[in-house]
Amino acid sequence: MGILGWIVFGLIVGVLAKWIMPGNDPGGIFMTILLGIAGALLGGFIASAIGLGTANSFTLGSMIIAILGAILLLFIYRSVRRT
Template identity: 55%
Template sequence: MGILSWILLGLVAGALAKFIMPGNDPGGIIVTIVIGIVGAVIGGFIGTQLGFGDVSGFNLHSLLVAILGAVILLVGFRLIRRA
């Protein structure tokens, strides 16, 4: 995947993760993209370790893995921020 695909996937995954977990999180669209990209990496790592696959292209499976990773990242961020 090229960098433009990662940014686009990150934007979509980050926006959907924030839609799934609404709340008062700081940042605008740039933070949403970063959450989505890092979430895709986290989701790809966890998916690979559990045998579900990884983020290999711009398809539905990769999007779901990226969204799962972004949601996990948001949960972790909120737990750290609360403590």
């Protein structure tokens, strides 16, 4: 997947993660894209480490892995911001 594909994928994943875990987070669309891309990378890393697969293409499985990674990042961000 090229850089434009990762940006679109990150936008979709970031929006879905924020829809699943709503809250008052700063950053707007740029942070949503970064959250989605980082979530895809984190989710892909964790999934490949435990043998579930990777987030290296635009499939339903990689979308779920990426969303779970983005939700994990969002949870960590909110936990750190609270302290």
